[in-house]
Amino acid sequence: MQNIDWEVSETFNSGSYVMRGLPEKIGLIDAPFKKSIVKKYMWHFWGDIPDGELTVLAIREGSNEIVPALIVPSPEEERFVWTYDSPGGPNNGADASLPSNMQLDKKGKWALLVYLGEKYFDNIVVEVN
Template sequence: MKKIIFCLFLIGILVGCSEKTETVKKEDWEVSPTFNIPITFGDGSKGEYVLVGEKGRIGFLVGSGKEGEAEAQPIIAGEGNKYMWHFWGEKEEFEGKLKVVGINEKGEEHKVLIGMSNNDKVWEYPNIGISPNNGADTHIPSGMEFPTAGLWKLNVYIGDNLFGEIIVNVKES
């Protein structure tokens, strides 16, 4: 009888432990804020670009408009779009290729597709270098495409170094 009780006790512990090890604490993701940078349009009128990311560090363009009227546009799953990346930092930080690794809210890592000017889809973009624009220390255009809707964490690397991360909410098409 003692052996049966002991076996049931062990089974209870093993079942309890296995349930705990399968439960992974989900990271609380908060969508990155948007911020505006002032611009002057070609006709001389004042306007703003809307970027998502970390002001003064990293962001990519998600909207534009007249001064005080600029709005962010949604990112749509499965639809490629052109995005202008803006980076602030030291010259040495901009040496290397731009690579964006996306992690969806299920924890699955994906290569976020970045488009080149010849419409090839790659997951690394050639050397960034220094190219000041709109108050940023450097910028680079790219296309991006997200395969599914939901929250995405973008780990942005320049060379082998994590430059920053941006969390976006990708909408259904």
């Protein structure tokens, strides 16, 4: 956690979309994060992509608490989860992609630490309003 660069991740173009993340490695279609609002986000991956399910650990700047950001929608009750499915095929210029629902419950900068299978892949820093 000490090695996180807390600058909000850059934006870049891929396909017909603006992404936020690291060009040619990892990105989300750039959409605002609003505190405590569940929203669908499309993950995109490039390059040597490890096999395995997507796991996202969320850390807010100034905190050492690691929380889940992924949400499983349910008619009864939405619930936070650590892990989603494995990425699927190419999409929007990326080598692999995966839709997910996410929610972050406090304003500020958040680092989304991304693992595929057992391997750390990279992180994206977002601003939650």
